[in-house]
Amino acid sequence: TSDGEALVIFVLGGPGSGKGTQCANLVRDYGFKHLSAGDLLREEQDREGSEFGEMIKTYIKEGEIVPMEVTIQLLENAMNSTIEENGNRKFLIDGFPRKMDQALAFEEKVVPSKFTLFFDCPEDAMRERLLNRGKTSGRADDNEESIKKRFRTFVETSMPVVEKFEKESKVVRVDATKGPEEVYQDVRKQFSREGL
Numbered sequence: 001t002s003d004g005e006a007l008v009i010f011v012l013g014g015p016g017s018g019k020g021t022q023c024a025n026l027v028r029d030y031g032f033k034h035l036s037a038g039d040l041l042r043e044e045q046d047r048e049g050s051e052f053g054e055m056i057k058t059y060i061k062e063g064e065i066v067p068m069e070v071t072i073q074l075l076e077n078a079m080n081s082t083i084e085e086n087g088n089r090k091f092l093i094d095g096f097p098r099k100m101d102q103a104l105a106f107e108e109k110v111v112p113s114k115f116t117l118f119f120d121c122p123e124d125a126m127r128e129r130l131l132n133r134g135k136t137s138g139r140a141d142d143n144e145e146s147i148k149k150r151f152r153t154f155v156e157t158s159m160p161v162v163e164k165f166e167k168e169s170k171v172v173r174v175d176a177t178k179g180p181e182e183v184y185q186d187v188r189k190q191f192s193r194e195g196l
């Protein structure tokens with residue numbers, strides 16, 4: 001595919017750790033294209049005529065990981081159209097890969113990541129942020145019950161992916177407990193260490 005020479009940074013961290021918030025800062029200052037796997041899945045869920053709409057809806061509500069074929073295809077399509085539209089090949093892939101099979105398939109069939117930016121945040125803080133956002137977000141998974149399931153999936157299914165990348169020395173860890181501005185200062189420091 002034409003995305004073979006893309007620069008890909010995975011952005012991981014628990015639900016509500018601030019991935020989307022920090023990606024917006026990085027887009028503004030570093031010229032990345034931000035692709036949130038969750039946003040792409042929600043768009044596909046709402047797309048008229050999508051054969052996956054109902055399935056995606058159920059997985060998201062239950063905090064489970066949608067089968068990787070669907071998500072990888074959405075990501076590849078989005079990468080290819082970005083490259084075609086404006087030649088930008090620098091991608092922040094947010095909220096992906098969150099299961100081992102996705103990680104292996106993407107790095108083998110699409111492109112290996114440069115590193116994973118990981119936001120470290122305790123559950124109490126994440127829960128508070130999500131419940132707060134839930135007052136206005138309209139997201140079907142910003143409620144106590146779904147949040148609990150999302151946390152469990154994160155620990156059981158997604159953390160092993162982070163640990164695998166850690167063994168490959170491909171994780172850049174940022175403490176995400178402080179305010180958004182302070183967290184972003186740390187992100188910038190880490191990016192500069194990585195030569196970005």
Ligand code: UP5
Pocket residue numbers: 013014015016017018019020021022036037038039041059060061062063064065066067071094095096097098129130132133141150176177178179180181183
């Ligand atoms: N906020 C942000 N930073 C803050 C800070 N430092 N201090 C205080 N408040 C802060 O932030 C969340 C909220 O906290 C916001 O209100 C923000 O203002 C505030 P946000 O930046 O949105 O956090 P983020 O980590 O992006 O949280 P999000 O809820 O998007 O994370 P999830 O990982 O749960 O959601 P995602 O959209 O990635 O996935 C949703 C679902 O899609 C998954 O559960 C899964 O079912 C499915 N999915 C797949 O199946 N496969 C995939 O590959 C990806 C997703």
Ligand code: MG
Pocket residue numbers: 019020036038095
């Ligand atoms: Mg997000």
